[in-house]
Amino acid sequence: MSVISEGVVRRKRRRSRFVAWLAGDKRAAVSLVFLLALASLSVLANVVAPYSPLEQSMDILAPPSAAHLLGTDDLGRDVFSRLVHGGPMSLYASFLAVSVGVLIGLPFGVLAGYLGGWIDTAVSRVIDTILSCPSIVLAIAVTGALGIGLTNSMIAVGIVFSPGLARLIRVQTMIVKGELYVDAARTFGLSTPRLVFRHILPNAIQPVIVQVTLLLATALLAEASLSFLGLGVQPPHPSWGQMLARAYAYMEIAPEQMYAPGFAILFTALAFNALGESLRSLLDPTRRRSD
Amino acid sequence: MNATVPTPTPIVAVERVGVHFPVSGGRTLKAVDGVSLEVMPRETFGVIGESGSGKTTLGRAIICLEKPSAGRILHQGLDPYALSSRELRRHRRRYQIIFQDPNAALDPRMTILKSIREPMDVTGEMPERQRQQRALELMERVGLSPDFASRYPHELSGGQKQRVCIARVLTLRPDLIVCDEAVSALDVSIQADILNLFAELQAEFGLTYVFITHNLGVVAHVSDRVAVMYLGRIVEIGRTEDVVLSPSHPYTEALLSAEPVALPSNLRSHSRVMLKGELPSHVSPPSGCRFRTRCRFVQPLCGEKEPPWRETAPGHWSACHFAGELPIMSGAELHPVKLGGHAAQPEGRA
Amino acid sequence: MSRRTLRVIGWRLLQVVPVIVLATFAVFGLLQLVPGDPAAVIAGETATAERIVQIREMLGLDLPLWQQYLHWLGGAVQGDLSTSLITGLPVIDEVLRRLPNTLLIVVCALILAISIAVPLGILAATHVDGRVDRFVTSIASLGVAVPNFWVGMILVGFFALNLGWFPTTGAASLTEDPARALWHAALPAIALASSGIAEITRQLRSALIEVLSSQYVRTLQAKGLSQGRILWRHGLKNVSLTLLTVIGLVFNRTLGATVAIEAVFAIPGTGSLVVTSATNKDFPVVQGVVFVLVLIVILCNLLIDILYSVLDPRMNKQ
Numbered sequence: 001m002s003v004i005s006e007g008v009v010r011r012k013r014r015r016s017r018f019v020a021w022l023a024g025d026k027r028a029a030v031s032l033v034f035l036l037a038l039a040s041l042s043v044l045a046n047v048v049a050p051y052s053p054l055e056q057s058m059d060i061l062a063p064p065s066a067a068h069l070l071g072t073d074d075l076g077r078d079v080f081s082r083l084v085h086g087g088p089m090s091l092y093a094s095f096l097a098v099s100v101g102v103l104i105g106l107p108f109g110v111l112a113g114y115l116g117g118w119i120d121t122a123v124s125r126v127i128d129t130i131l132s133c134p135s136i137v138l139a140i141a142v143t144g145a146l147g148i149g150l151t152n153s154m155i156a157v158g159i160v161f162s163p164g165l166a167r168l169i170r171v172q173t174m175i176v177k178g179e180l181y182v183d184a185a186r187t188f189g190l191s192t193p194r195l196v197f198r199h200i201l202p203n204a205i206q207p208v209i210v211q212v213t214l215l216l217a218t219a220l221l222a223e224a225s226l227s228f229l230g231l232g233v234q235p236p237h238p239s240w241g242q243m244l245a246r247a248y249a250y251m252e253i254a255p256e257q258m259y260a261p262g263f264a265i266l267f268t269a270l271a272f273n274a275l276g277e278s279l280r281s282l283l284d285p286t287r288r289r290s291d
Numbered sequence: 292m293n294a295t296v297p298t299p300t301p302i303v304a305v306e307r308v309g310v311h312f313p314v315s316g317g318r319t320l321k322a323v324d325g326v327s328l329e330v331m332p333r334e335t336f337g338v339i340g341e342s343g344s345g346k347t348t349l350g351r352a353i354i355c356l357e358k359p360s361a362g363r364i365l366h367q368g369l370d371p372y373a374l375s376s377r378e379l380r381r382h383r384r385r386y387q388i389i390f391q392d393p394n395a396a397l398d399p400r401m402t403i404l405k406s407i408r409e410p411m412d413v414t415g416e417m418p419e420r421q422r423q424q425r426a427l428e429l430m431e432r433v434g435l436s437p438d439f440a441s442r443y444p445h446e447l448s449g450g451q452k453q454r455v456c457i458a459r460v461l462t463l464r465p466d467l468i469v470c471d472e473a474v475s476a477l478d479v480s481i482q483a484d485i486l487n488l489f490a491e492l493q494a495e496f497g498l499t500y501v502f503i504t505h506n507l508g509v510v511a512h513v514s515d516r517v518a519v520m521y522l523g524r525i526v527e528i529g530r531t532e533d534v535v536l537s538p539s540h541p542y543t544e545a546l547l548s549a550e551p552v553a554l555p556s557n558l559r560s561h562s563r564v565m566l567k568g569e570l571p572s573h574v575s576p577p578s579g580c581r582f583r584t585r586c587r588f589v590q591p592l593c594g595e596k597e598p599p600w601r602e603t604a605p606g607h608w609s610a611c612h613f614a615g616e617l618p619i620m621s622g623a624e625l626h627p628v629k630l631g632g633h634a635a636q637p638e639g640r641a
Numbered sequence: 642m643s644r645r646t647l648r649v650i651g652w653r654l655l656q657v658v659p660v661i662v663l664a665t666f667a668v669f670g671l672l673q674l675v676p677g678d679p680a681a682v683i684a685g686e687t688a689t690a691e692r693i694v695q696i697r698e699m700l701g702l703d704l705p706l707w708q709q710y711l712h713w714l715g716g717a718v719q720g721d722l723s724t725s726l727i728t729g730l731p732v733i734d735e736v737l738r739r740l741p742n743t744l745l746i747v748v749c750a751l752i753l754a755i756s757i758a759v760p761l762g763i764l765a766a767t768h769v770d771g772r773v774d775r776f777v778t779s780i781a782s783l784g785v786a787v788p789n790f791w792v793g794m795i796l797v798g799f800f801a802l803n804l805g806w807f808p809t810t811g812a813a814s815l816t817e818d819p820a821r822a823l824w825h826a827a828l829p830a831i832a833l834a835s836s837g838i839a840e841i842t843r844q845l846r847s848a849l850i851e852v853l854s855s856q857y858v859r860t861l862q863a864k865g866l867s868q869g870r871i872l873w874r875h876g877l878k879n880v881s882l883t884l885l886t887v888i889g890l891v892f893n894r895t896l897g898a899t900v901a902i903e904a905v906f907a908i909p910g911t912g913s914l915v916v917t918s919a920t921n922k923d924f925p926v927v928q929g930v931v932f933v934l935v936l937i938v939i940l941c942n943l944l945i946d947i948l949y950s951v952l953d954p955r956m957n958k959q
Binding site: 125126128129130132133134135136137138140141142143144145146147148217221224225228229230231241244247248251252255258262265266269270273274277 | 898
């Protein structure tokens with residue numbers, strides 16, 4: 001059998017498994033469609049949005065109409081356009097935070113889990129300490145130190161995520177490290193880095209993928225909170241959390257303004273969570289019933 | 292102890308090796324405690340003992356998966372732990388192991404072909420095409436159809452997976468293969484196939500085996516010499532037919548007796564020796580002779596002094612104060628039909 | 642309490658010490674994250690050179706790092722968390738003045754969450770895969786994904802602005818006017834409880850299902866014990882430890898969630914303090930709040946560990 005046909009077979013098999021998964025879990029399928037729609041909307045924000053998100057007008061706090069689908073805000077900006085342009089901000093924020101978390105957490109977790117001994121003890125203690133601080137408070141403190149802004153605040157959130165991820169990958173590494181195929185690979189003369197990249201990481205990563213999906217929702221909520229508090233996205237740029245902050249200031253005049261951004265956050269977070277839970281039960285059949 | 296005439300260098304010499312693990316409360320568990328043996332080129336050396344005897348740990352120590360806490364292991368006269376880590380990685384490729392559970396020994400995320408190629412891919416000495424070629428040849432040699440190449444381990448049966456492990460090890464042309472209960476997880480019908488495959492491959496590639504098992508039938512079938520382990524120590528060692536037909540240690544007698552016989556009860560020997568009690572703790576083994584708590588011939592001396600090695604026949608050694616003096620039943624008495632016939636000269640070998 | 646339990650408690654207390662020491666490192670290290678010259682950053686872009694020098698000396702930024710740390714630690718041990726750069730008042734006073742407002746809504750939220758989530762979890766676990774279970778699970782998924790400050794906003798809009806049942810903003814002292822304090826705390830506590838309810842329900846449901854489907858409980862059912870009795874004697878007792886762990890986790894998260902909730906309800910608590918001081922680069926205050934909150938969480942975890950060892954003698958082996 002040639003290498004090429006082998007690859008084709010494998011890809012085919014993978015695709016059919018993917019289809020079977022989505023067919024079996026409607027919630028995951030809907031979530032995936034929603035997130036893909038959100039992603040394309042974010043890429044095409046300039047085309048889809050009828051107005052510039054920054055363009056002000058004299059039409060202040062207008063109710064929804066044909067011209068302004070979701071009305072206008074306190075500076076006369078089109079709420080729908082701001083909502084659409086807030087999408088890429090939120091996705092960027094979520095992925096940035098989770099990437100930072102993985103980039104810091106993964107190496108430390110693998111190191112502690114693989115080496116064990118005093119390094120493991122030290123890393124675990126540091127993880128315990130950081131985890132005993134309420135995460136959003138720590139994120140705010142780190143944002144304050146790094147400087148206010150979307151990127152800095154999401155790096156802060158990522159730093160706060162890293163100990164949890166490190167703890168997860170540490171346990172996984174310890175489990176996989178004891179597997180016989182790792183022993184076997186050692187007798188073939190694999191060096192430690194190769195052992196980690198070829199055998200340990202691929203077999204330890206599954207729960208991390210699930211956790212990362214769930215953390216995307218957490219990051220989204222954190223971004224919303226931080227932007228609501230004025231530590232994230234800076235005006236005049238739109239973000240869902242910051243739109244909520246403005247809507248709240250004018251709640252007595254235009255209460256309907258707080259619904260659109262809130263639902264946008266809720267649905268996106270729901271989609272990430274549903275996808276994560278579905279992945280979890282897909283990867284771990286023993287949990288399917290109880291979770 | 293010097294069981295064989297040391298003309299050729301042994302493939303492996305185990306010298307008073309101990310493997311100790313720390314357990315809670317600051318105590319140590321001596322899984323292997325002062326074991327010595329030598330394995331000669333092209334020999335099949337059997338290690339037998341019940342679970343917990345330390346035989347698996349000994350096997351892992353022989354191929355450097357477990358570092359000895361005491362004593363040393365010599366590979367053809369060379370101490371692998373004196374090598375630099377890079378040299379050790381190259382050197383250890385000649386000392387391989389087949390694990391009990393073929394399912395756990397294969398990375399579930401690698402195709403069969405990738406798994407078999409892996410040992411060759413590590414050094415990348417041969418060109419890619421040649422590695423591919425050799426992996427496919429070896430698959431065929433161990434009796435696997437090339438269709439399996441792109442499959443994953445979970446799609447194969449236990450016996451097929453064990454064949455994959457064997458092919459994978461053979462890519463390295465090893466000097467020694469430790470077979471750690473290599474057939475005991477397989478169906479009985481497949482066990483014989485795999486054992487025959489081992490025998491064929493030995494003749495073909497000039498392999499040396501250390502065969503670790505709790506199954507006396509397997510050991511009697513394949514081994515030239517055998518060591519009996521109990522609680523981290525070797526209690527008896529010698530040529531297989533000597534040990535099986537005329538055991539000189541009471542523990543070996545009990546092991547032989549425990550072997551199930553596929554005979555109707557009226558044909559079975561009535562003389563069974565039952566082991567009493569549980570395996571004592573490794574953390575605080577009995578004083579003197581470790582087997583004394585379960586021995587049917589126990590004497591006061593056994594608790595006072597560790598038994599010295601006694602040679603009851605040329606090359607047949609026993610760690611018992613009374614070796615050669617006890618009324619131990621012979622293998623023929625214990626297994627009148629089964630062992631009487633073929634144990635002296637296992638088929639398919641010189 | 643047995644002697645053994647006491648020994649476990651002593652051991653846990655000892656284990657807390659290194660965590661607290663590490664926490665002081667972490668809190669002190671926050672300032673090291675500031676890019677460039679911290680004094681210049683703190684002073685702001687319009688500050689004069691003198692002001693920068695003044696800040697540097699005030700914070701001891703001209704000293705070597707380990708001396709700065711020892712100086713800060715020395716103060717912290719004596720209860721001195723330095724002074725605010727903006728008001729010039731001692732940080733510890735400000736934190737302690739605001740802490741009761743925060744703890745009040747957190748504790749109310751926790752009580753609310755437990756008293757709603759426990760029946761929900763039991764209901765779902767005893768009707769696995771039924772309509773009730775699916776409904777409860779959906780509510781729980783919603784609770785995890787909803788931004789709690791948005792829930793707060795909706796609550797204000799409906800119950801405070803429309804109906805006028807509750808005050809929109811502010812807080813009152815529990816010691817001076819308990820009724821008014823609770824009245825003020827009601828809406829923030831409900832908003833805070835949303836994610837706690839979801840988390841506790843989910844975990845309790847999973848744990849209960851596991852226990853109820855165990856071989857052991859099936860044997861009891863076969864013996865003819867009533868469902869209610871099995872649930873009470875074997876189910877809840879066995880999951881009480883899981884519940885304890887979840888509550889510890891939810892306490893930590895709820896404490897964090899106060900930052901946005903306090904902003905919504907304009908509550909003068911530690912959450913709003915950390916936000917304003919981080920915005921204003923008032924680092925001594927930020928460090929002080931973080932340190933006090935970490936201490937509270939560590940003590941809470943310690944309490945849970947001790948309860949654990951009292952409830953479950955198996956844990957005492959160590």
